[in-house]
Amino acid sequence: MTxxxxxxxxxxxxxxxxxxxxxxxxxxxxxxxxxxxxxxxLAPTIMGFIIQSLIPMSQIRLLLMSMFPGLMRTVMLFLWIxxxxxxxxxxxxxxxxxxxxxxxxxxVRTKDIIIGTFAGKIPFYGLVVVILAPLMISPFMLxxxxxxxxxxLVYSAIAAMVLSTIWLSNFVTALVQARLGDSPRGNDIAxxxxxxxxxxxxxxxxxxxxxxxxxxxILGMNAFLLMPFTWPADLVSWIAIAFxxxxxxxxxxxxxxxxxxxxxxxxxxxxxAFGLVWVPIALSAADRxxxxxxxxxxxxxxxxGRENFVIRGVRRAAKGSFGALTVVSLKDFGRxxxxxxxxxxxxxxxxxxxxxxxxxxxxxxxTVTAMDILPMIGIMIxxxxxxxxxxxxxxxxxxxxxxxxxxxxxxxxxxxxxLASGFLLAFPLSLAPSVVVSVMFALEPLMALQMxxxxxxxxxxxxxxxxGMTAQNPNxxxxxxxxxxxxxxxxxxxxxxxxxxxxxxxxxxxxxxxVNIFRVIENIFGVDGFWFTQAIMGPVALLLMGGLMLFLxxxxxxxxxx
Amino acid sequence: xTGNGIVIQTEALNKTFGxxxxxxxxxxxxxxxxxxxxxxxxGAGKTTTVRILSGLLKQTSGRGKVCGLDIDTQRDEIKAxxxxxxxxxxxxxxxxxxxxxxxxxxxxxxxxxxxMKRIDALLGMLGLEGRQDDLLESYSxxxxxxxxxxxxxxxxxxxxxxxxxTSRLDPSASALVKDLILVLAEETETSFFICTHMTSFAEDVxxxxxxxxxxxxxxxxxxxxxxxxxxVSDLEEAYLQIVGGQVDREALLAWR
Numbered sequence: 001m002t003x004x005x006x007x008x009x010x011x012x013x014x015x016x017x018x019x020x021x022x023x024x025x026x027x028x029x030x031x032x033x034x035x036x037x038x039x040x041x042l043a044p045t046i047m048g049f050i051i052q053s054l055i056p057m058s059q060i061r062l063l064l065m066s067m068f069p070g071l072m073r074t075v076m077l078f079l080w081i082x083x084x085x086x087x088x089x090x091x092x093x094x095x096x097x098x099x100x101x102x103x104x105x106x107x108v109r110t111k112d113i114i115i116g117t118f119a120g121k122i123p124f125y126g127l128v129v130v131i132l133a134p135l136m137i138s139p140f141m142l143x144x145x146x147x148x149x150x151x152x153l154v155y156s157a158i159a160a161m162v163l164s165t166i167w168l169s170n171f172v173t174a175l176v177q178a179r180l181g182d183s184p185r186g187n188d189i190a191x192x193x194x195x196x197x198x199x200x201x202x203x204x205x206x207x208x209x210x211x212x213x214x215x216x217x218i219l220g221m222n223a224f225l226l227m228p229f230t231w232p233a234d235l236v237s238w239i240a241i242a243f244x245x246x247x248x249x250x251x252x253x254x255x256x257x258x259x260x261x262x263x264x265x266x267x268x269x270x271x272x273a274f275g276l277v278w279v280p281i282a283l284s285a286a287d288r289x290x291x292x293x294x295x296x297x298x299x300x301x302x303x304x305g306r307e308n309f310v311i312r313g314v315r316r317a318a319k320g321s322f323g324a325l326t327v328v329s330l331k332d333f334g335r336x337x338x339x340x341x342x343x344x345x346x347x348x349x350x351x352x353x354x355x356x357x358x359x360x361x362x363x364x365x366x367t368v369t370a371m372d373i374l375p376m377i378g379i380m381i382x383x384x385x386x387x388x389x390x391x392x393x394x395x396x397x398x399x400x401x402x403x404x405x406x407x408x409x410x411x412x413x414x415x416x417x418x419l420a421s422g423f424l425l426a427f428p429l430s431l432a433p434s435v436v437v438s439v440m441f442a443l444e445p446l447m448a449l450q451m452x453x454x455x456x457x458x459x460x461x462x463x464x465x466x467x468g469m470t471a472q473n474p475n476x477x478x479x480x481x482x483x484x485x486x487x488x489x490x491x492x493x494x495x496x497x498x499x500x501x502x503x504x505x506x507x508x509x510x511x512x513x514x515v516n517i518f519r520v521i522e523n524i525f526g527v528d529g530f531w532f533t534q535a536i537m538g539p540v541a542l543l544l545m546g547g548l549m550l551f552l553x554x555x556x557x558x559x560x561x562x
Numbered sequence: 563x564t565g566n567g568i569v570i571q572t573e574a575l576n577k578t579f580g581x582x583x584x585x586x587x588x589x590x591x592x593x594x595x596x597x598x599x600x601x602x603x604x605g606a607g608k609t610t611t612v613r614i615l616s617g618l619l620k621q622t623s624g625r626g627k628v629c630g631l632d633i634d635t636q637r638d639e640i641k642a643x644x645x646x647x648x649x650x651x652x653x654x655x656x657x658x659x660x661x662x663x664x665x666x667x668x669x670x671x672x673x674x675x676x677x678m679k680r681i682d683a684l685l686g687m688l689g690l691e692g693r694q695d696d697l698l699e700s701y702s703x704x705x706x707x708x709x710x711x712x713x714x715x716x717x718x719x720x721x722x723x724x725x726x727x728t729s730r731l732d733p734s735a736s737a738l739v740k741d742l743i744l745v746l747a748e749e750t751e752t753s754f755f756i757c758t759h760m761t762s763f764a765e766d767v768x769x770x771x772x773x774x775x776x777x778x779x780x781x782x783x784x785x786x787x788x789x790x791x792x793x794v795s796d797l798e799e800a801y802l803q804i805v806g807g808q809v810d811r812e813a814l815l816a817w818r
Contacts, residue, residue: 301700304658324668328654328661335656335697399652403713405618406646407669408638414669560620560637561613 004108005116012120028123035130039155043134048142057142061246064143069237069259075136076161076233083125083165111283118170122163129162140240150243154236157271161232164275171282231262231270238264304331314424325417326424333421339388343429346384350377350433354440374534375500377437381455382495382542384429385462389422390491391484394470401474401557411558415471419550422463430455450535457539458499464546465498466491471553498545502537567594568627569721569753570615575624577610577777584610586777588624592770597747597754599768599785601761603805607777608757609649612723615755616646629720642670645719649726649757651706655699659690659709662698663716670717677716684712688738703730711739715746721753722746728763740767761798771797775805 020027051057103113133155141151241248241256242264248256257263262270307315307327314327333339354373395401404410434455438448469491475483506517518529525532570592577585584607592598600608613619615628617637626633628640654662660681667677685694688708698706707730714722724743728736744767746752758764764771765785773781773788781788781804785797792800802808 302697303695304661304697321668321671321673324664324673328657328665328668331661332654332656396655397650397652399648399650400654401652402613402618402646402648403652403666404669406616406641406644406648407666408641408671410641410669417668561618562620 005112005119008103008108008113008116009119012117013123016121016124031127035127039130039134044138044141047135047138051139051142061143064139068140068143068240069234069256071136072140072233072237073230076229076236077227079129079133079158079162080165080229083129083162083169114170114174114282117174118167121166121170125162125166126159129158133158137236144240144243145245146240147243147245150239153239153243157232157235157239160271160275161229164271164278167275167282168278171278171285228270228274231267231274234260234262235264235267235271238267310424318420321413322417322420325413326420329417329421330424333425338392342388343384343425346387347429347432350380350384351436354433354437374531375503377433378454378458378499378534378538379496381430381433381458382462382499383492384433385426385459386466386488386491386495388425388429389463389470390466391470391475391487394418394467395474395476397476400476405558409558411471412554415467415550415554415557418467419464422467423460426456426459426463430459454535454539458542461498461539461542461546462491462495465495465542465549468546468549468551468553469494471557472549474557494545494549495542498542499538501541502533506533568592569594569596569629570598570626570755572615572626573624575611575614575626576622577607577614577619578622583777585614585621588777588779590772590779590782592753592755594753595747595751596770597743597756597768599764599771600755600757600774601759601764601771601801602757602774603807604759606774608774609725611774612646612725612755612757615640616644616723617641618646643720645714645717645722647710647714647722647724647727651703651710653698653701653706653709656697658697659685659694659701659712662709663713666713667716672717680716681712684715685709687742688712689735704732704735707731708735711742715742718750719752721755724754724756724758726758727756728758728760736763743767761796761801765797773801773804780804 014021014024017024017028048057051060137154137158140146141154146154237256237260241253260267311327311330314330315323317323318326354377395404404414407413431452434448434452437443438451443451466487469487473483473487475481475487509515509517516529518533521527521529521532568591570590572588572590575585575588575590576583586607588611600611602608610619614621615626615633617628617633617640621633629643631640631643633640654665657665660678663681663684664673664677667673667681672680682691682694685691688711690705690708690712693701693705698709701709707727711727714724728739731739740763743754743756747754754767756764756768769784771781771783771785771788772779783791788804789795789797789800792803794800794803
């Protein structure tokens, strides 16, 4: 009898390695061989060389040793996020319920599906960990002069943490897919969840970027002893301490104990228990929670209700076919939960940034004014405008494009309506972050109004850039496609660089021509040059760039295929 | 329409995709008010021909006129007086049938009360009146096809391109579409250019049939003429004789 889980694992592995399918065996074997050489020899040697050439180990050793427990927890937090949320986030973007139906119609047990998909993922994520872990671990292994056995134990602890996290991630992913893939609505919610999950990843990353010292303090708090990533992190710290080659004294070990709080055996027990608990839970729950019943998908029917006051307002304001197209465009955009989720995601990011920046200043004993962070806020608001409109939320399929093109000037009419709906959505998008900034920095009413107006123009410009770029390279809702990635990244970069371009022009003029543009502006308009560059010139430049992108987008969308 | 009552006229129309020759030297004339059936195996070039004629795709060489309008220079004018039912449904999942049809109407510059009345009438005729406010994501493929049929006819085109119009429909819905085509052709002089694999449908509906094989038009005539010329009893047998595709019983079991 064939082992069904093995067939599923193979299929999963083939999918993960599809980009080099023509030389799969050779490539995978070579990558593993290189990764092992990297982890065992190259990474410690290179890291040792770099540290030694910057600061001698004797001088940095104490610093590395004191950083180790806190940093280990941070590293494990990110490994946890990577392994738990990244696959989950990807799985949510594309619910593969059809595959499940094929499995189940071939009498495959749900246990086999879970074990198979888990086993199929291990080689890929294992490789990622083997490559990344030594980069973070090596300096500390060198600082503690951990013995070979100790290093083997450290990597074993990391491997155990990786396996248990992938298992948990696999279990949750399968559960979510089975539950949410049942209906179009569920599928929609799954896509929306993708961005909520992404937010959970992004916010700590901002934390690390902007206030590492604060985060380190937070990670030392007792509350984190409850987090499963803390246990393997502390276990690794204890192994490094126990197998050190530098002769740590009893008081030094007690010092580490005070920081880590839980001893080595408790950390080991909790790490092992966490991994072991999920295996029986997932296996016993498998056939109960993952029952995909026929017919569920067709039972969910959503009937549209009466048009709300916004839609009625748009209809009254814009009569004719343009108004009708704008209304339909708004409905189509607003009913996709993932679009609303993306808007929330962007707004949260734009709100979080000034809060974090002001907190850093408070931590450092400084004060920050809105003017200090104006360029950063402008860029963040630009991101808010790009994110919901770049790549997705445009055309669901190529067939839709054929329908639009089959109308006279169809592409141009379609784009005008999409743009109008984008400009309408720009109101709430720009208002939320600019009001938060105005309140947080206690701006004068006039300044606050300027901030709101400037934010609205930036979001409109970003919408134009995003829609124009998407029209040039539509991805038809496939968020994994290269088209989606390139449109999203391209729109982000173009928006951000256009917004700060006037600053670069000023720097260029100052250096090359010895002309201070800020002063010129101040002399002509009687206003602050830096403020004018950021609040007026940047947004205007973005509008112009948006206009150009839209022109190219309409031309590309409406072109006759060759 | 040209003065001589021809709605489609092509001369040596060619379309290549890299090494693949999708349409080869197509010379075609379709009379106004006729129901032209375009038959051929998968990948024969039927959809490509429709896309060229409806102004969506540029031919590699050759010339063509649709309703007297040049397919190279008057694409928007052609789109304004033709309707296209694409092969696969490109519907907006988050719109209701009424909203989708309003969208298509607006793309063709129709709106207001008259458009809504026409939408209601079309949906009622196609048996969707009870589901017209449900989101299209909950529709079956046959229901989606009906919505697309309605969208194709919404702006009263003079010439309608139908690419596999009944492939997803149940027998009663197919019969409805069949009758709709016949009535529109007889009462309103609407011309139909129908791509299909369904020989029985073509035999019942079309007055002229063209069979395309590997991009070349290999047969042209009325269904009766084609059947007589092939010395068979129906269009399916004639089609299989012309295009090939009959496999003996032994070959059917050879894979086991």
